[in-house]
Amino acid sequence: MTTPRTGADLIHSMHATEGAGFEVRRPFPTSQLSMVDPFLLLDHMGPQDWAPGEAQGAPDHPHRGFETVSYILQGAFEHKDSAGNAGRIGPGAVQWMTAGAGVVHSEMPAKEIQTDGGIMEGFQIWVNLPAAEKMKPPQYQEILASKIPEVTVDDGRTLVRVIAGSFNGNEPAVSTHTPIAYWHVLLGTDGSFSGDLPHDWNAMVYVIHGAVTAGGVDADESDLVILAPDGESVEIVARGSQPADVLVLAGLPIREQVARYGPFVMNTREEIIEAFEDYQSGKMGQIAF
Ligand code: MN
Numbered sequence: 001m002t003t004p005r006t007g008a009d010l011i012h013s014m015h016a017t018e019g020a021g022f023e024v025r026r027p028f029p030t031s032q033l034s035m036v037d038p039f040l041l042l043d044h045m046g047p048q049d050w051a052p053g054e055a056q057g058a059p060d061h062p063h064r065g066f067e068t069v070s071y072i073l074q075g076a077f078e079h080k081d082s083a084g085n086a087g088r089i090g091p092g093a094v095q096w097m098t099a100g101a102g103v104v105h106s107e108m109p110a111k112e113i114q115t116d117g118g119i120m121e122g123f124q125i126w127v128n129l130p131a132a133e134k135m136k137p138p139q140y141q142e143i144l145a146s147k148i149p150e151v152t153v154d155d156g157r158t159l160v161r162v163i164a165g166s167f168n169g170n171e172p173a174v175s176t177h178t179p180i181a182y183w184h185v186l187l188g189t190d191g192s193f194s195g196d197l198p199h200d201w202n203a204m205v206y207v208i209h210g211a212v213t214a215g216g217v218d219a220d221e222s223d224l225v226i227l228a229p230d231g232e233s234v235e236i237v238a239r240g241s242q243p244a245d246v247l248v249l250a251g252l253p254i255r256e257q258v259a260r261y262g263p264f265v266m267n268t269r270e271e272i273i274e275a276f277e278d279y280q281s282g283k284m285g286q287i288a289f
Helices: 111-116 269-280
Strands: 007-012 014-018 022-028 039-050 058-063 066-074 077-081 086-089 094-098 103-109 118-128 139-143 150-153 158-164 180-187 192-196 202-209 211-214 217-220 223-227 233-239 244-251 259-261 264-266
Touching: 007 022, 007 217, 014 039, 022 223, 039 066, 039 202, 039 244, 066 077, 066 180, 077 094, 086 094, 086 139, 103 111, 111 118, 118 244, 158 192, 180 192, 180 233, 202 211, 202 217, 202 233, 211 244, 217 223, 233 244, 259 269, 264 269
Parallel strands: none
Antiparallel strands: 007 223, 014 022, 022 039, 039 118, 058 103, 066 094, 066 118, 077 086, 077 103, 094 139, 150 158, 158 180, 180 244, 192 233, 202 223, 202 244, 211 217, 211 233, 259 264
């Protein structure tokens, strides 16, 4: 038996507007919580029901020094970048983009949602890179929903989508630069979940829908439970006689100095200034198709 971790903190999301004007719920970064190393940002986009011609995304913008990871629940996003990658991610799919030394990309609702309207919902997380990997060439991994392993536990009451980090011996869909777990856990009524996580990883549970107890802490929709480093597993149960679903995010902390401003995350203020200069002088390229 492993010792379950206990909840150390309960964070309520703040509301923010991102890109050209879409709504997000954001447990961090805020003035109270700047990051959960190696995670720099957690945004729950929508669900937002767009009228025809109204849907907004994030047109051409740069990143350097970290990774942006998108996971779509409803609707579809279209991506293009200055490294020549393009893709469409629909419900259940993941895009894992390593900005590395620098990339300019656009993240827009799919054409038909822009034209006809529709519901968009998903997540974007930002994952930091160690100093030694911040200036590596950009990479792009796109994972179809059908390629993400799904594991059933708790006598069929709970489904786990294994996006990153192995779960019960099931290998994840993506490879990561530092050790990370990213699991979407869907609990049926009274469903439960237990997952092993190394005690030296930072770990948290974000409630997407419903109500749960995670690490002994009651949390509702849009809440984030930060787990203490006092055990080797995370235990979650659905409460309130209804289904619930959560994200479990965990990772080995990088433990380096972080300098961040807007779309750039580096180690020093000088490197942030250099990033702005490199972007403005065109060194991160442009979307040329
Ligand atoms: Mn972006």
